[in-house]
Amino acid sequence: xxxxxxxxxxxxxxxxxxxxxxxxxxxxxxxxxxxxxxxxxxxxxxxxxxxxxxxxxxxxxxxxxxxxxxxxxxxxxxxxxxxxxxxxxxxxxxxxxxxxxxxxxxxxxxxxxxxxxxxxxxxxxxxxxxxxxxxxxxxxxxxxxxxxxxxxxxxxxxxxxxxxxxxxxxxxxxxxxxxxxxxxxxxxxxxxxxxxxxxxxxxxxxxxxxxxxxxxxxxxxxxxxxxxxxxxxxxxxxxxxxxxxxxxxxxxxxxxxxxxxxxxxxxxxxxxxxxxxxxxxxxxxxxxxxxxxxxxxxxxxxxxxxxxxxxxxxxxxxxxxxxxxxxxxxxxxxxxxxxx
Amino acid sequence: xxxxxxxxxxxxxxxxxxxxxxxxxxxxxxxxxxxxxxxxxxxxxxxxxxxxxxxxxxxxxxxxxxxxxxxxxxxxxxxxxxxxxxxxxxxxxxxxxxxxxxxxxxxxxxxxxxxxxxxxxxxxxxxxxxxxxxxxxxxxxxxxxxxxxxxxxxxxxxxxxxxxxxxxxxxxxxxxxxxxxxxxxxxxxxxxxxxxxxxxxxxxxxxxxxxxxxxxxxxxxxxxxxxxxxxxxxxxxxxxxxxxxxxxxxxxxxxxxxxxxxxxxxxxxxxxxxxxxxxxxxxxxxxxxxxxxxxxxxxxx
Numbered sequence: 099x100x101x102x103x104x105x106x107x108x109x110x111x112x113x114x115x116x117x118x119x120x121x122x123x124x125x126x127x128x129x130x131x132x133x134x135x136x137x138x139x140x141x142x143x144x145x146x147x148x149x150x151x152x153x154x155x156x157x158x159x160x161x162x163x164x165x166x167x168x169x170x171x172x173x174x175x176x177x178x179x180x181x182x183x184x185x186x187x188x189x190x191x192x193x194x195x196x197x198x199x200x201x202x203x204x205x206x207x208x209x210x211x212x213x214x215x216x217x218x219x220x221x222x223x224x225x226x227x228x229x230x231x232x233x234x235x236x237x238x239x240x241x242x243x244x245x246x247x248x249x250x251x252x253x254x255x256x257x258x259x260x261x262x263x264x265x266x267x268x269x270x271x272x273x274x275x276x277x278x279x280x281x282x283x284x285x286x287x288x289x290x291x292x293x294x295x296x297x298x299x300x301x302x303x304x305x306x307x308x309x310x311x312x313x314x315x316x317x318x319x320x321x322x323x324x325x326x327x328x329x330x331x332x333x334x335x336x337x338x339x340x341x342x343x344x345x346x347x348x349x350x351x352x353x354x355x356x357x358x359x360x361x362x363x364x365x366x367x368x369x370x371x372x373x374x375x376x377x378x379x380x381x382x383x384x385x386x387x388x389x390x391x392x393x394x395x396x397x398x399x400x401x402x403x404x405x406x407x408x409x410x411x412x413x414x415x416x417x418x419x420x421x422x423x424x425x426x427x428x429x430x431x432x433x434x435x436x437x438x
Numbered sequence: 439x440x441x442x443x444x445x446x447x448x449x450x451x452x453x454x455x456x457x458x459x460x461x462x463x464x465x466x467x468x469x470x471x472x473x474x475x476x477x478x479x480x481x482x483x484x485x486x487x488x489x490x491x492x493x494x495x496x497x498x499x500x501x502x503x504x505x506x507x508x509x510x511x512x513x514x515x516x517x518x519x520x521x522x523x524x525x526x527x528x529x530x531x532x533x534x535x536x537x538x539x540x541x542x543x544x545x546x547x548x549x550x551x552x553x554x555x556x557x558x559x560x561x562x563x564x565x566x567x568x569x570x571x572x573x574x575x576x577x578x579x580x581x582x583x584x585x586x587x588x589x590x591x592x593x594x595x596x597x598x599x600x601x602x603x604x605x606x607x608x609x610x611x612x613x614x615x616x617x618x619x620x621x622x623x624x625x626x627x628x629x630x631x632x633x634x635x636x637x638x639x640x641x642x643x644x645x646x647x648x649x650x651x652x653x654x655x656x657x658x659x660x661x662x663x664x665x666x667x668x669x670x671x672x673x674x675x676x677x678x679x680x681x682x683x684x685x686x687x688x689x690x691x692x693x694x695x696x697x698x699x700x701x702x703x704x705x706x707x708x709x710x711x712x713x714x715x716x717x718x719x720x721x722x723x724x725x726x727x728x729x730x731x732x733x734x735x736x737x738x739x
Contacts, residue, residue, distance in 0.1 A: 175576075175586055200607045204588045207573035211544060211580035216699030219571035229703055243703065249457055249568065254706045262699040300585040300617040304602070308610035320738075344738060363608070369570075377737050387708055398737050400718075400728075412712040416728060420720030428725040433738070436729055 103136040103192040103240075106264065108182070109154055109162075110201050111144055112173065116153065118316070119197030119271040124158035126224055126274045127195060131160075133226050134240060136192065139163060141185060143178055145171035148287070155285035158277050162285060163189075167292040169299075172306070173201050175208060176298040183212050185290060191264045193242050195224070198268035206268050216259035217266040218244035222273045222372075222391075229258045242267065251368040251388040272316045272372040313347055313363050315371045320346025320379075323366055323393070326353035327382020327403060327422055334359045336426040337381055343433045349373070351389045367392035379429075382422045385410025402426070444500035445596065447491040448551055450562040450578065451484035451504055451519065453512040457567050480515045483563025485522075485631035487624040490593060491561045492523045492632070498596055500558070501525045505550055507535055507543060513647045513678050520642040521634030528554075529647060532682040537695030540569075544577035546693060549686040551582060559601070560621040564589060575623035582621070587614060590622040592629075645676045 105127040110117040120140075127138040140159035142151055144166065151162040165181045186194065186209070194209075196202040198220045210217035223245035230237045242265040244257040259265040315321065322341040328334055334354075341348045349366045350359070366373055368388040378396035383389060385401070385408055393399070394413050401414035402425045411417045418425055455476035491502045504519040506512050507530040516527035530550050538546065551560065560582070565572035572588075579586035591606035594613065605612045606625055646654055651664040661667040671677045683693060691697060718728045732738040 175588075179580075200589060203572050204576060204586070207540065207571075207576040208580045208586065210573070211541065211577035214541070214699070216539065216541060216701075217573060218700060219569075219573055229701075231701070247708075248570075248705075249455075252457075252708060254708055256703040256705075257700050258703045259699050260701060300620070301587065302615050304613040304615055306610065306612045311609055377732070398732070401715075402720075411715060414715045415713065416718050417715040418718045418720055418724075418728075425720050425725065428720070428722055429729070432722070432726045432729040435726075436733055436739070 103134045104139050104189070105131050105134075105136065106139045106141060106186075106191040106194045107159070108194070108196040108202065108205070109140050109142040109150070110173075110197055110199060111142065111147060111150055114147065114150065116150060117197055117199055117201075117271070118276070119199060119202075119269065121157045121276040122271070122274040123195045123197065123269060124154065125277040126269075127193075128158040128277065130193065130224065130226055130242070134192070137161060139189075139191065141165070141182060143167075143170045143181060151287045153279065155287075156279035156281055156283050158283075160285050162287045163290050164287055165290050165292050169294060170292070172303055173205075174301060174303065175204055176300060177294060178205055179208050179212070180294055180298050181290070181292050183209060184293075186213060186264065194264040194266045196266070196268050198270050202268050206266060210266050213262075213264070213266075215262035215264060215266055216257075217268070218246060218257040218259075219268050221246045221267045221269045224267065224269065229260055231260060241265065247368060247391055251391045270372055272374075311363065312361075315347055315349055315364065315366065315373050318347035318373070318375055320344040320377045321349045321366070321373055321375045321393075321396075322346055322379045322381060323349030323351065323383060324354040324359065324381050324422075325351040325383030325389070326357070327384075328354060328359065329357070329382075331359070333382075333423050333426070336422065336430070340379065340381075340426055340430050340433075343430050343437075344377070344379075346375070346377070349378075349393075351383045351386070353383075380410050380414070381426060383410050384408045385413070443498070443598065445494055445498050445558045446500050446556065447494060447502050447559045447561060448554060448557050449484070449488050449491045449502060449504045449519070449524070450547055450560065450574070451488065451506045451515055452481045452563075452566045452568075453478050453506065453508050453515045454481045454566050454568040455479075478511065478514070480518050481563050481566045481568075483565065483624060483626050484515075485563075486626055486628045487561040487563045487622070488519060488522060488524070489629045489631040490590070490622070490624050491559070493629070494559065494593055494596065495523075503528065503554060503557075505530065505547065507531070507538075507546055507550075510647060510649055510680070513650065513680075516678055517642060517645050518634065520645055521639045522632055523635070523638065526679075527645075528679045528681055530681050530686075532684075532693075534683040534690060534693045537698065538693065539698035539700045540571055540573035540577055541699055542693055542695075542697035544574050544581055545697060546686070546688070547574070547578050548581035549688045550681060551578070553681070553686060558618050560584075560619070562621070562623055564623045564625050572623070575621060579621035582619075585616050585620045586623070587616055587620060588623045590624050591627055642676065644671060644674075645678050646671060647678045647680050649680075 137160035
């Protein structure tokens with residue numbers, strides 16, 4: 099084993115914008131590195147992205163491996179794959195963390211396959227701990243516990259990679275907190291060479307169309323979310339009205355999205371966004387485990403449901419047994435009166 | 439540019455428990471999983487992958503071979519694939535494959551693809567609903583040494599040695615051109631998978647693996663024994679091939695649980711932690727008092 103036990107974080111950037119999850123991982127990587135007495139290294143690829151390297155240091159990187167090449171201006175699997183596999187083989191990090199974004203989920207499995215190491219997808223928590231293999235009668239010290247929901251969120255599995263290095267995981271956006279950037283923080287920037295093979299250019303991007311996200315659920319201080327109990331357009335309008343009155347966003351359970359009241363972008367839960375607002379109002383949401391997985395870290399939860407035994411009430415700070423059609427107007431009215 | 443040759447496709451599919459339609463009964467009172475309560479289904483996005491492969495074949499000719507790895511019961515999804523238009527199906531089944539993580543799974547699938555004839559395209563669903571990892575597709579591509587096009591939504595154009603594909607993300611699309619052969623992982627928005635054809639359903643309902651022969655013999659007593667049944671089925675291409683580790687050119691240390699670098703350290707069944715909640719009456723007074731409390735605690739306002 100190499101002595102350094104460094105934690106690597108892949109910095110996902112597009113057009114000079116760093117993905118939030120990469121910054122979240124720098125913070126988590128720092129926590130782990132302190133435990134292991136090692137460092138956080140960032141892998142930053144792109145064209146003319148050296149200005150981002152400083153920011154990456156402010157957010158917690160001790161060293162930035164900076165791979166700049168016009169061929170890496172836009173993310174493509176094979177060019178990134180070529181450069182990063184080379185770096186991993188050269189430096190042999192102990193842990194390698196990548197955001198579970200469309201890009202991260204394209205890149206990470208291919209890297210893990212080539213490096214012949216284990217990879218755990220979509221983790222929601224990471225910890226360091228020991229693992230005893232009963233079969234081998236052997237204890238592995240200081241492994242990365244990779245915690246992820248499985249089976250539609252009904253179980254939480256902790257996965258380890260006892261033998262292969264780096265221990266790789268992709269991590270969901272929004273489940274970890276970023277550091278406040280510290281402009282006095284010092285770190286090293288190492289420019290690395292890039293070299294490609296002809297087959298790395300087997301795929302070319304002809305055109306791209308991007309659109310801005312319409313909703314930023316992750317940053318909303320207040321979310322009013324609709325579930326199956328909101329069963330008409332009129333009732334859905336009440337949800338919007340309450341969200342507006344609170345200066346918040348509209349969220350939804352899968353049931354409400356499937357019913358067609360709102361687009362998938364608003365979905366919260368296992369297959370949607372993970373949120374932790376100051377206030378979460380669950381309107382007509384029963385609280386299936388898949389939904390709770392995306393919102394149970396909210397500071398305050400108000401649940402409205404006609405069924406007094408709905409599971410959502412078990413995690414709600416305020417329980418209102420009643421029909422959303424009656425309760426929502428009362429909430430809106432009361433808020434407007436208080437605002438006067 | 440006009441194409442002038444048929445395309446041969448391989449589709450990787452998986453039989454999965456229907457985790458998207460879990461009901462209360464799936465969890466036992468002790469909080470463990472009652473797996474028998476979960477119906478086994480054709481992984482939804484694998485149906486989209488099959489549909490894309492079939493439509494390419496309809497466009498330029500060629501063939502569609504469907505592979506799955508799983509227990510013998512997984513023959514069911516292969517019959518479903520035959521009903522929809524697959525030309526050939528193969529079941530990879532062996533105790534040695536069991537307990538595989540994505541690394542061992544992709545290695546097994548890669549070795550099976552090596553055993554097939556040459557191919558132009560490999561299709562698979564973006565991810566399976568039991569694990570949601572989306573790792574097997576890219577890992578098979580890496581092991582085959584071919585490019586991957588993840589999140590494929592539409593095949594726009596096929597040329598002799600290149601393919602133009604639209605990729606779809608939550609926040610946009612990308613048009614790419616890629617050299618062949620390559621692997622595509624297909625998203626659910628790609629297409630509406632065709633239903634099983636009634637004609638093919640009749641034609642292929644007897645398609646079976648050899649271990650299903652005893653069951654079939656009970657249904658069709660006109661066959662004297664498994665051998666005559668087998669000859670009949672093979673003659674009509676109704677035998678579902680089953681490949682074990684011995685049929686593949688594999689390093690057995692890369693298979694199954696032993697070939698899996700990841701290990702499950704522990705599994706916790708999610709138990710609701712109940713918190714003390716305050717009951718609010720659904721009346722004007724009750725709600726007004728709630729809002730006052732939230733304002734006072736700076737949660738609202």
